[in-house]
Structure formats: structure tokens, C-alpha cells
Amino acid sequence: MTTVPKFSLVAPVYNEVDNLDRFVEEAVPVMDKLDGGFEIVLVDDGSTDGSHEKLIALHNKDPRVKIVRLRGNFGQTAAFAAGFDYAKGDIILTIDADLQNDPADIPALVKKLEDEDYDIVAGWRYDRKDKFISRRLPSMIANKIISMTTNVHLHDYGCSLKAFRYDIVKNIKLYGEMHRFIPAIASWMGIRVAEMKVNHRPRVAGVSKYGIGRTVRVMLDLLTVKFLLTYSTRPIQIFGLMGFISGAFGFLLALWLSVQRLFFDIPLSNRPVLLLAVLLILIGVQFISMGRLAEMQSRTYHESQNKPVYVIKDIAE
Helix, strand or coil: CCCCCCEEEEEEECCCCCCHHHHHHHHHHHHHCCCCCEEEEEEECCCCCCHHHHHHHHHHHCCCEEEEECCCCCCHHHHHHHHHHHCCCCEEEECCCCCCECHHHHHHHHHHHHHCCCCEEEEEECCCCCCHHHHHHHHHHHHHHHHHHHCCCCCCCCCCCEEEEHHHHCCCCCCCCHHHHHHHHHHHHCCCEEEEEECECCCCCCCCCCCHHHHHHHHHHHHHHHHHHHHCCCCHHHHHHHHHHHHHHHHHHHHHHHHHHHHCCCCCCCCHHHHHHHHHHHHHHHHHHHHHHHHHHHHHHHHHCCCCCCCCCCCCC
16 A cells, blocks of 8 residues: 655756756655655656656656656646646645755755644745846846735745645646746635745756746736736726726716817817727726626636635634
8 A cells, every 4th residue: 555645845857967866865865854754756847858767767766756747848837737736745845956946945844834834835045046137136026026916925936945735736726937926826815824044056057947038927927916816706896997997087088078169169179189088988898898707707717616715724513
């Protein structure tokens, strides 16, 4: 009978053949110190440099190292999602396989999660070993914006080293660049999130897959996250509000123009402001209509899947 491990360490892998041996050599002893058993789930995200062959060799050497191979390069978020779907542990840990995250920090994350009853403990690369202009500065700006937008205040959303309780990640569907937003996405469940400083090391082999272009994609995904957190069950409130404001301005402008024409005999034929008033009214009607359609879609989504708008933590009977 196969024993279900308590801990699952999930790491995406994309062209990291030169780092894998050392990664597993560091991770296995650390995970072995945790009581309850473990598995290491390495997700091959379409590597083309021989990483898969290296992963198979590592699995043959230690069966606790599990390999999930994707058919192509779907991206880090998809790799994490695949790892979460496969993982069986009660506590799921995430880490990058490029050796910049230090596996030695894992016991401290687990201790804080268990001893202080947190649902998520996120790593904070306090002394980050990356270039300032291309990596650290965009990350600092993005973290500030994300924290203010989602109201979940973390110094380092981009750090892959995190610890989660099983029920958190299993109730979240990931796409785009949303793996970094898990603490924010999960916040609607009423979770407790902590952050702790972790070690960060310079890359010694392989090539970084990050760049400034990724920051732009993250900011676009932030708009989706904000909508999901605030208006996913009541979209009429955001679309209706925008429609009401636009329609109200258009109506007041049209009323002012009507008064000028009727009582002051001011011609309107050569005044572009008349077109603006009509446009604002039409935009208002469109926004309100979009809100009604989105409201119907939202209700269909929740009701057709019997998806609740709440999450129960425990019940005492």
C-alpha cells in the first residue's frame, strides 16, 4: 500500500539541465528532515536541452522524485498548475529549480505555517541577487502596485518559494502569469498569509527566463485578478457604475445644450459637443448592458457548476 506523503515540493523545470543534479541533492536531505514523508514533483515544461533525460535519471535514482512532463512550453503558471494537480501532500511547497531559491529555507516556512496556523507563507528575497535595473526595480514597482490593488501586502510576490495548505491551491485555477497572485486570489477565502525573509542566490548555470516584458504581462493579469476579487460575483456594480457616470454626464451635457437651443436660440449644428453628449449616453447604455450580460454569465457560471460563493474552514456539530 502506497503511503500518501505529507509534503509535496513542486518545481517547474525549463532548460535547467545543469542545475538539476545539485537541486535534487540539496532538496532531498532538507525534505527528509520533515516528519510525514515527502515527494518532489518536477514539472518539465517542454525542455529542449536534455533536462527530461536528466529528470528521468533522477527519478530512477530516487522514486520520491516524481516527473510530470508537459507536451510543450506552456509557461511557469501552467507548470505550477500541473504540479498542484498531481501533488498529494497536505502541505504543498513551491520552489524554482534554478538554484536561486535555497531549499534550506523550507523547514522554516513549514514551521511558521504549522505552528502559527497560517494558510500561506510566502518567501521574501530580502537580499536579492539580481540586476537592479532589469529585474529588481521592475519587481519592486510591481509588488507595490499589486499590494495596493489587491490589499494583500507582500514585499515579494515574485518569489516562488512558498508553502501552502492543500485546500488552498486545490481551489484555485491558474492561467496567464497568475501563479504569483495565489495569495491575492485566495484572499477571498479569508485565508491567513504570512511572509518571511529567505535566502536568494545568484544564478550559477543556465539562462534566466525572466525579463521586463514579463512585468507587462503581470500587470495585465493584475487587472483580471482585481476584477475576480472584487466584482466576479457582481459585475453589474463595476459596469453599471461606469455606465451610470457616462450616461449621467451625457444627459447633463445634452440638457445644457437643449436649454441653450430652446431658450437662448443658440444653434447646435456646428457644435461637436452635441456629438460628445450623444456618445456619452450611448456608452452609458452599452456599459449597463454589458453589466447585465456579465451578471447573467456570472450567475450561470456559479449555478451551473454548483460553485459556492463562500468557503467553509470547519464545522462544529
